[in-house]
Amino acid sequence: LDADGNGVQSRQLRGHVPDDLATWLRERARDVQLLWRDVGGLNRTRGMWKELTAQLEERDPACAWTRNYDAMYVDSQVMRLTRTVHSSNRPKQVSLKRLFAHFLDRPELLVTIHTSRNLPSIVNPADPVADLAELDRLVRRLRPLRDKAIAHTESDARLPKLDWNELDEAIDGVTTVFSHYSARLTGVN
Helix, strand or coil: CHHHHHHHHHHHHCCCCCHHHHHHHHHHHHHHHHHHHHHHHHHHHHHHHHHHHHHHHHHCCCCHHHHHHHHHHHHHHHHHHHHHHCCCCCCCCCCHHHHHHHHHCCHHHCCCCCCCCCCHHHCCCCCHHHHHHHHHHHHCCHHHHHHHHHCCCCCCCCCCCCCHHHHHHHHHHHHHHHHHHHHHHHCCC
16 A cells, blocks of 8 residues: 555655655555554444344344344444544554544645546545544544443443434444545555
8 A cells, every 4th residue: 555655646746755755655554554444344344234133133023132233233333433533642543533633744645636546535635624523523422332331331321322324324424534535645445
């Protein structure tokens, strides 16, 4: 991916990629690879869960196993979504929030990018601040669920009701925003 990123930026800058930018691209390509694992996992897990649930409910709509799998699905997806958007403040943690902060340090990479592939996600300028605000909106109600009932157990936890559409909207939103920055960085999606 770092070679793709250097190629995209070389064409964008119409020449040599400065050493500091090449280093930055290499480091961000590593971050994107790690984030891709999580974003891809969100989508694969959702597909497998929907298929499994459909099969189980077809056999027995009242099956307790189905509700057990629902709970495991919600727990894993909420953890992965919130981790993908926000990581702790440890220096080696990777998240979209950290990726956006890196992009803010390189404003020349936020403009429209022209490539031979003309990916729709990069023909528009990037706005990491607005994108993070949108991701915050999507995971806002998931964070208390994670903190009070999934990662920890609080005896007086008042948890928001979560519906499947809200979880799907968060997965779709994270995927779309991640794809935009991944394509912006590497020229591929």
